[in-house]
Amino acid sequence: MSTPVVQTDDAGTAGTAPVLELRDVAVHFGGVKAVDGISLQLEPGRIYGIIGPNGSGKSTLIAGITRLTGLTRGELLLDGQPVHDVAPSRLAGRGVARTFQTVRLLADLTVRANVQIGADARADGGRSRRGPTGWLRPGATSPAVADAIARTRLEGFEDHYPAELSYGTQRRVEIARAIAMGPRLLLLDEPTAGMNQTERAEISALMRSMRTGGLCQLLVEHDVQMMIDTCDYVFAMNSGRLIAQGAPAEVVRDPAVQEAYLGRKWREHADGD
Amino acid sequence: MSDFFNANLVLVQSTLTGLLLALSIQVPLRMGVFSFAGAGSYGIGAYATGILVLRYEMDALPAIALTALGTAVIGLLLGALISRLGGLYLAMATVAFDLIISVIAINGGELTGASTGLFGIITDFTTGQMFVLTVAVLALVAMSEVGRLGRRVDTVRDDPELAASMGINVRRYRLAAFVVSGALGGLAGGMNVLVRSTVGPLDIGFGLIVLALTMIIVGGSRSWKGALIGAVIFTWLPDLLTVIGEWQELVYGVIVAVAAIFLPRGIYGVLQDGTRWVQRVRRDRRAAARGGPVVDADGGLRPQEDEAAVLVAQAAEQPVRELDQLSGRTQGAP
Amino acid sequence: MQDLVSVVTLGSVYLLFALGMSITWGTIDILNFAHGSVFMFSAFSASLVLERLTLGLVPVLLIGVVVGALMSVLIQVVAFEQIIKRARDRRTAEMQILIGGIGVAIIPLAIAQHHTQSNPFGLNASSFTVESISLGGLRITNIQVLTVLLALALWAAAAVWLRRSRQGLALRAIGVDAQTAALMGVDRRRLALVTMAVAGGMAGLSGVLFTFSLGAITPESGDTLLVKAFACIILGGVGSMLGVAFGAYLLAAAEVVILTQTNGSWVEAVSFGLIFLVLLVRPAGVFGRKEVRRT
Numbered sequence: 001m002s003t004p005v006v007q008t009d010d011a012g013t014a015g016t017a018p019v020l021e022l023r024d025v026a027v028h029f030g031g032v033k034a035v036d037g038i039s040l041q042l043e044p045g046r047i048y049g050i051i052g053p054n055g056s057g058k059s060t061l062i063a064g065i066t067r068l069t070g071l072t073r074g075e076l077l078l079d080g081q082p083v084h085d086v087a088p089s090r091l092a093g094r095g096v097a098r099t100f101q102t103v104r105l106l107a108d109l110t111v112r113a114n115v116q117i118g119a120d121a122r123a124d125g126g127r128s129r130r131g132p133t134g135w136l137r138p139g140a141t142s143p144a145v146a147d148a149i150a151r152t153r154l155e156g157f158e159d160h161y162p163a164e165l166s167y168g169t170q171r172r173v174e175i176a177r178a179i180a181m182g183p184r185l186l187l188l189d190e191p192t193a194g195m196n197q198t199e200r201a202e203i204s205a206l207m208r209s210m211r212t213g214g215l216c217q218l219l220v221e222h223d224v225q226m227m228i229d230t231c232d233y234v235f236a237m238n239s240g241r242l243i244a245q246g247a248p249a250e251v252v253r254d255p256a257v258q259e260a261y262l263g264r265k266w267r268e269h270a271d272g273d
Numbered sequence: 274m275s276d277f278f279n280a281n282l283v284l285v286q287s288t289l290t291g292l293l294l295a296l297s298i299q300v301p302l303r304m305g306v307f308s309f310a311g312a313g314s315y316g317i318g319a320y321a322t323g324i325l326v327l328r329y330e331m332d333a334l335p336a337i338a339l340t341a342l343g344t345a346v347i348g349l350l351l352g353a354l355i356s357r358l359g360g361l362y363l364a365m366a367t368v369a370f371d372l373i374i375s376v377i378a379i380n381g382g383e384l385t386g387a388s389t390g391l392f393g394i395i396t397d398f399t400t401g402q403m404f405v406l407t408v409a410v411l412a413l414v415a416m417s418e419v420g421r422l423g424r425r426v427d428t429v430r431d432d433p434e435l436a437a438s439m440g441i442n443v444r445r446y447r448l449a450a451f452v453v454s455g456a457l458g459g460l461a462g463g464m465n466v467l468v469r470s471t472v473g474p475l476d477i478g479f480g481l482i483v484l485a486l487t488m489i490i491v492g493g494s495r496s497w498k499g500a501l502i503g504a505v506i507f508t509w510l511p512d513l514l515t516v517i518g519e520w521q522e523l524v525y526g527v528i529v530a531v532a533a534i535f536l537p538r539g540i541y542g543v544l545q546d547g548t549r550w551v552q553r554v555r556r557d558r559r560a561a562a563r564g565g566p567v568v569d570a571d572g573g574l575r576p577q578e579d580e581a582a583v584l585v586a587q588a589a590e591q592p593v594r595e596l597d598q599l600s601g602r603t604q605g606a607p
Numbered sequence: 608m609q610d611l612v613s614v615v616t617l618g619s620v621y622l623l624f625a626l627g628m629s630i631t632w633g634t635i636d637i638l639n640f641a642h643g644s645v646f647m648f649s650a651f652s653a654s655l656v657l658e659r660l661t662l663g664l665v666p667v668l669l670i671g672v673v674v675g676a677l678m679s680v681l682i683q684v685v686a687f688e689q690i691i692k693r694a695r696d697r698r699t700a701e702m703q704i705l706i707g708g709i710g711v712a713i714i715p716l717a718i719a720q721h722h723t724q725s726n727p728f729g730l731n732a733s734s735f736t737v738e739s740i741s742l743g744g745l746r747i748t749n750i751q752v753l754t755v756l757l758a759l760a761l762w763a764a765a766a767v768w769l770r771r772s773r774q775g776l777a778l779r780a781i782g783v784d785a786q787t788a789a790l791m792g793v794d795r796r797r798l799a800l801v802t803m804a805v806a807g808g809m810a811g812l813s814g815v816l817f818t819f820s821l822g823a824i825t826p827e828s829g830d831t832l833l834v835k836a837f838a839c840i841i842l843g844g845v846g847s848m849l850g851v852a853f854g855a856y857l858l859a860a861a862e863v864v865i866l867t868q869t870n871g872s873w874v875e876a877v878s879f880g881l882i883f884l885v886l887l888v889r890p891a892g893v894f895g896r897k898e899v900r901r902t
């Protein structure tokens with residue numbers, strides 16, 4: 001790859017000043033306390049995981065971080081700067097990229113054009129190779145897009161439309177679009193849902209390969225093995241709160257975490273009988 | 274050619290104004306803004322240009338320029354007021370705006386000529402100038418459909434939330450839709466009054482919305498080419514339909530209804546689907562020749578099957594529950 | 608006092624017309640822009656029949672109701688069901704229904720315009736004659752009395768229907784949450800057809816009554832009424848039965864005031880202005896239950 005997609009950290013040192021800091025962040029929907037007082041710090045070059053049963057507030061937390069949902073209270077600091085008042089669209093320019101829990105591709109655009117939307121958000125527009133008119137030649141792939149497509153192994157699908165792709169491949173396009181933004185903070189909401197084991201391993205390898213550039217990643221994931229294989233540090237959520245954090249293997253063994261998953265399952269089990 | 278042109282001068286002129294009017298409603302639609310304010314801007318534009326020429330003795334081009342600027346500003350103000358409303362509410366607010374303009378025209382006394390309107394608006398405005406202006410505007414609109422801007426407009430329409438997280442200021446785009454719509458509508462109204470030399474309250478109003486929508490629905494809502502197809506069809510069709518005779522209005526209505534129901538992206542959408550199909554066939558043939566992927570690599574599992582497959586697999590491997598997965602895998606890990 | 612009579616009679620016409628629109632919009636999410644042409648075409652059909660037969664009041668009213676209901680069901684089956692079937696999501700369906708309604712409405716308008724050469728048509732051929740009666744110094748016509756009574760009765764019936772009956776319950780379930788309704792085993796399609804029939808019947812009835820009391824209407828008169836009905840609905844709040852009555856009489860009152868205070872040409876602006884004002888100040892309407900979706 002000629003151009004690195006992931007911007008290198010200017011300080012060049014991983015694990016120093018946090019990229020993102022949350023201070024007592026809460027998001028309430030009427031009476032539903034989807035996120036209820038979460039504080040955490042994410043450092044560059046590391047991969048963080050969030051686990052928690054369905055409805056524990058993981059997606060809402062990401063919506064709060066990306067400002068798509070207003071915060072009920074709390075502070076959001078990006079590189080030490082408060083961002084809880086800036087428009088969501090400003091965050092992209094400051095290096096925040098995300099995927100959604102559901103596939104959200106534009107049906108009328110090809111894979112290439114969908115990924116290009118991510119590159120469009122870069123300061124250079126991802127268009128370092130312009131035609132004489134300043135427009136990308138039709139059919140041409142900008143370097144940032146080519147790189148993102150290569151990393152997500154989408155070569156050969158550039159001219160396909162989303163409806164022609166399998167669910168797992170569609171999800172890879174989503175990830176490619178986010179990578180093409182050249183982020184410093186990448187938030188992935190259950191990116192491997194609907195993928196098979198091979199594909200999961202590929203996404204895990206992809207995430208680890210991007211860590212070297214100083215990229216900070218936050219992964220929401222249910223698959224424990226994937227979590228352990230991928231993440232440096234894991235937060236466990238339940239009912240909008242953090243109930244455990246630490247090394248993945250330890251968090252997963254934490255009684256409170258097991259209770260959060262198990263208690264619910266047991267109750268469902270009992271109700272079912 | 275020029276004989277044809279002279280014989281059909283009125284129709285050529287109507288095509289151009291119709292096209293701009295259709296664009297004034299199509300541009301916001303393309304951004305997901307369901308606004309009919311373009312029809313109101315057309316009314317304002319027609320009267321404003323008329324008044325500038327009649328009462329202030331302005332020349333055609335300055336009058337038109339000033340008119341378009343004015344309707345763009347009015348569009349901005351209107352947008353600032355109502356662009357936060359969603360869907361049908363926004364649509365109806367703009368319908369109300371259009372109809373208020375008609376009522377003002379009737380009640381404008383001497384300024385607007387009340388129910389008789391304005392007449393004798395004579396300038397040196399030529400059809401050539403009209404043509405050049407329209408083509409220039411068309412080029413600008415066409416540029417908003419390709420490249421980065423085109424993708425951004427598509428994103429704002431299809432998924433505003435996604436757009437925001439892709440760094441697109443959705444509110445700014447929605448406001449821009451109102452401004453562009455205002456300028457286009459004003460321009461259309463202004464040019465029309467200059468070539469017709471008259472405007473009255475009956476020329477503006479609900480009928481304009483229907484006319485513009487008709488052109489867009491039948492031609493196509495996603496591209497200026499669709500608006501052009503629609504404008505040509507509905508300017509020339511009534512003339513051709515005189516063959517069909519007295520039932521032309523009915524035929525016209527049936528065409529619109531059928532297109533609205535069965536061709537939501539209009540004639541241009543059908544053409545587009547056709548070219549896409551050809552491209553796809555060619556692409557797959559090329560790929561097959563190279564030995565690359567023809568169908569999706571992992572067998573094209575659809576989402577539902579996929580989820581079901583995952584569930585079945587889970588049920589088979591982990592009959593008890595997720596904790597087994599939790600603790601079992603963890604213990605297995607080094 | 609005579610003005611009060613005007614307010615009540617005008618408001619009743621608006622109510623009768625807006626009631627159908629309000630029910631379909633509030634329950635099955637259809638803002639039917641062809642409602643105005645159903646209104647006009649029902650009266651037009653009655654006038655066609657009267658060219659051949661001499662009928663009294665009740666048969667003429669029945670013709671209006673039946674034609675209105677049939678047209679409405681036809682539009683639902685041929686247009687709206689097809690659009691909903693093909694639409695990608697609710698947002699696009701909503702818009703295409705609005706546009707589709709405008710498109711479909713062209714057809715009856717074209718037929719009526721062709722037949723009448725765009726001149727006003729009336730129901731004078733009926734054996735029923737409009738007569739003025741005097742009630743304690745107030746002048747009111749028999750048809751006005753009938754309009755007021757029918758509007759209030761049908762309004763009350765619709766409210767009870769929506770609140771009490773099983774069908775009403777199912778309809779309200781659809782209005783509240785389509786998914787829950789489907790789970791409860793509500794046959795959405797049949798209910799939608801019944802709702803459209805009821806709404807169309809009311810439009811037809813109001814068309815005949817309105818034509819009787821005005822003497823004649825033009826084929827284009829449905830369009831203006833449509834926008835006024837929209838004003839009535841959002842004034843009170845979409846889906847609220849109390850709201851639509853409130854909206855109808857408030858709009859009538861505002862128009863009568865403007866009519867008596869000015870030379871009359873500003874009357875049309877009242878409803879348009881009210882729409883604007885309500886949407887800016889209180890988009891959910893006075894009695895609205897639903898939050899207006901904003902983007």
Ligand SMILES: Nc1ncnc2c1ncn2[C@@H]1O[C@H](COP(=O)(O)OP(=O)(O)O)[C@@H](O)[C@H]1O
Nearest residue numbers: 029032034052053054055056057058059060061
């Ligand atoms: N827009 C919303 N309005 C109301 N409640 C919401 C909204 N979004 C999420 N919730 C509620 O917040 C809770 C957390 O949801 P979510 O963040 O999606 O959980 P997770 O991603 O962990 O499965 C759930 O109870 C959900 O119903």
Ligand SMILES: [Mg+2]
Nearest residue numbers: 058059060101
């Ligand atoms: Mg989630």
